[in-house]
Amino acid sequence: QAVIDALDELFTVSPQDTLVFFAGERQIREAADKIRKRFHQYEVLPLYARLSNEQQQRIFRQGRQRKIILSTNVAETSLTVPGIHYVIDTGLARVSRYSWRAKVQRLPIEKISRASANQRSGRCGRTAEGICIRLYDQEDFENRSEFTEPEILRTNLASVILQMDSLRVGHIRDFDFIEPPDSRLISDGYRLLHELQAVRPDDTVTRLGKTISRLPIDPRLARMVIQASDFGCLNEILVIVAVLSIQDPRDLSQENRQAANEKFKRWQDTKSDFAGWLNLWAEINAQKQALSRNQFAKWCKKQYLSWFRVREWQDIYQQIREQAKELKLYFNPREADIDTIHRAILSGIPSHIAYHDQESQYKTTRNRDMAIFPGSALARKTPKWIMAFSLID
Numbered sequence: 001q002a003v004i005d006a007l008d009e010l011f012t013v014s015p016q017d018t019l020v021f022f023a024g025e026r027q028i029r030e031a032a033d034k035i036r037k038r039f040h041q042y043e044v045l046p047l048y049a050r051l052s053n054e055q056q057q058r059i060f061r062q063g064r065q066r067k068i069i070l071s072t073n074v075a076e077t078s079l080t081v082p083g084i085h086y087v088i089d090t091g092l093a094r095v096s097r098y099s100w101r102a103k104v105q106r107l108p109i110e111k112i113s114r115a116s117a118n119q120r121s122g123r124c125g126r127t128a129e130g131i132c133i134r135l136y137d138q139e140d141f142e143n144r145s146e147f148t149e150p151e152i153l154r155t156n157l158a159s160v161i162l163q164m165d166s167l168r169v170g171h172i173r174d175f176d177f178i179e180p181p182d183s184r185l186i187s188d189g190y191r192l193l194h195e196l197q198a199v200r201p202d203d204t205v206t207r208l209g210k211t212i213s214r215l216p217i218d219p220r221l222a223r224m225v226i227q228a229s230d231f232g233c234l235n236e237i238l239v240i241v242a243v244l245s246i247q248d249p250r251d252l253s254q255e256n257r258q259a260a261n262e263k264f265k266r267w268q269d270t271k272s273d274f275a276g277w278l279n280l281w282a283e284i285n286a287q288k289q290a291l292s293r294n295q296f297a298k299w300c301k302k303q304y305l306s307w308f309r310v311r312e313w314q315d316i317y318q319q320i321r322e323q324a325k326e327l328k329l330y331f332n333p334r335e336a337d338i339d340t341i342h343r344a345i346l347s348g349i350p351s352h353i354a355y356h357d358q359e360s361q362y363k364t365t366r367n368r369d370m371a372i373f374p375g376s377a378l379a380r381k382t383p384k385w386i387m388a389f390s391l392i393d
Contacts, residue, residue, distance in 0.1 A: 003031060004038055006088045006133040007068065011039075013131070016085035017067045019075060021120050023092035023109040025050065028070045029254055035068060047071035047081075052251050053308050054301075073112070076119050080126070087124040087132040089117060091140070097154040100188035103351065103366070104391040113148045117141060152181050157189030158220075162198065162213035165205045195350050196223045215323055217245050217316075220348035220389075225320065227347035229329035233336030237344050238324065239281045240274050242317035244389055249309035252375070260304035261375070268377040274345060274389075275338055276377060284310060346387055353387045362386065 003020055010018065022028045028046045036044045043065040045058055049072070059069050059081055067083075073093045075081055093116065097106045112120075117134065124130025134141065152160065161172050169175060172186055193199040196219060198209030205213070208226065215222035221241045228237035243249065252260055267283060269275035287299050300307040324331070346353075354364035362370040370391070372379050378386065 002135045003088055003090070004035065006135065007035070007039060010086045010088075010131060010133065014085075015042075015066050017069070017081075017083045018086040018088065019069045019071060019081055019084045019123055020088040020090075021076070021093075022070060022072060022090055024048075024072060024094045025254075027090075028072070032070055035070070039068060041065070043067045045069050047075055049074050049247070051253060052306050055253070073116070075123065076116060081123070083127070084124050085128065085130045087121055087130065089120045089132060089134045091117065091134060091136045095148075095154070098156045098185075099393065100182075100184050103188070104393045106393040111136075111140075111144055113145045114141060115147045117144070150179055152177070153179060153185075156192065157181060157185055158192045158196075158198075159213075159218060161186075161189050161193060162205065162209060162219060166210065166213040171203075193219065196220065196348065198223070211327060214327065215320065217241065217320065221245060222348075224344050224348040225324060226329070228341075228344040229324070231336070231340050231344050232330065232332040233340045233344050234324065234329055234331050236278055236332075236336050236341050238317055238320055240277055240341070240345065242320060243277045243281075243313050245316050246309055246312050249306050249313055251304040251306055256304055263303050269338075270377055270381075272338060272342065273376050273378070274341065278341075281313075284314075342387070345389070349387060349389055352389065352391060353385065355385050356382050364391070 007018065010016070020031070022031065025046075025048050028048060032044050032046055035042075043063070045067055047056060047059055047069055059067070062083070069075070069081055069084075071081075076093075091112055092109050093112045094107050095110045097108060098104075099106050121132035121134075124132055157172065164170070164172055164175065172181075172189075173183070190199060190203055193205075193209060194201075196209075196212065197206060198212050198219060199205055208223075211226055212219050212222040215225060217225075221244060224237055225234065225241055228234040250260060250264060264276075264280075267276050267279040269279060284305075288296050291299060297307045300310055351365045354362040354370050357363050362372070364370045372386065372388075
């Protein structure tokens with residue numbers, strides 16, 4: 001309602017293209033429905049990272065209609081929306097934070113910093129003087145932190161520790177950071193590396209740890225790749241590791257979700273989401289060989305796949321494959337069975353396991369309650385034991 005009131009106020013001055021900042025996708029969808037009813041003469045366009053490239057490109061088209069663009073913080077620094085005269089800032093953003101206590105990646109909605117607020121307001125003054133309406137008061141603004149916390153203070157430090165060792169810049173606890181990370185985050189990074197057998201009890205990096213640091217991916221994924229070489233399932237693990245390194249290549253936007261899920265059932269494996277990626281990869285390769293580049297892009301669109309993310313998946317797969325060759329890892333000549341593949345995956349996520357208890361819930365390590373993500377092929381099943389690559393709060 002505050003956004004609609006702000007739009008009314010701005011459009012009495014002059015109808016102009018407007019950018020509205022929201023915290024997340026769900027808020028954007030809910031607001032879009034109400035704003036379309038109230039301002040039907042305007043083009044209301046959502047903008048967030050998970051939209052397909054074609055949907056994101058709509059914000060750049062110049063037409064007769066004025067635009068109201070509802071965006072996450074992707075429009076704060078990642079791209080510039082042309083022709084914006086007004087900005088409405090809700091003052092919130094979804095921030096990725098690693099919880100060292102719970103060992104999960106959290107995505108809480110938080111108040112943005114003053115630097116982010118100023119960055120947002122600057123979006124409407126690029127071509128001429130603009131107006132920014134903040135949906136919070138001056139006192140609230142002045143009480144906010146001056147800058148957004150740097151990522152090193154809110155991420156798992158395992159890969160940083162390994163990179164610092166490979167660059168020989170000294171121990172992470174002794175390094176002179178501008179903003180040093182919390183000692184508990186450092187301890188948690190070492191704990192993960194202990195799980196992966198990448199460091200010794202005295203925190204020195206093992207030979208395995210040095211090999212892990214040479215692969216340009218998350219240490220857990222790198223551990224899977226090295227284990228797959230020993231187990232004889234490297235070809236399959238490279239596919240899975242590459243797709244886990246990127247944003248989901250499927251187009252699961254709200255308007256397409258039901259149709260997309262129907263398409264993906266062809267490739268789903270009822271026992272494993274990891275195996276589903278292998279099935280999809282085989283189909284992508286078959287279609288790529290049979291079709292021209294243009295036809296392949298159209299095929300991806302029909303299957304609700306992002307062509308850009310599919311290309312990214314293929315590029316990362318190729319890069320990791322080249323690295324594996326340099327490390328002289330063993331490529332299996334025959335197709336590996338799914339149990340061997342799962343054992344290789346488990347080597348990278350030994351604490352990401354859970355069992356089904358008597359109360360119809362899953363208990364994971366540290367006695368936490370978990371639920372299977374609704375989009376999973378296992379969502380309607382209750383296997384006794386499960387493992388998962390990502391745990392998200």
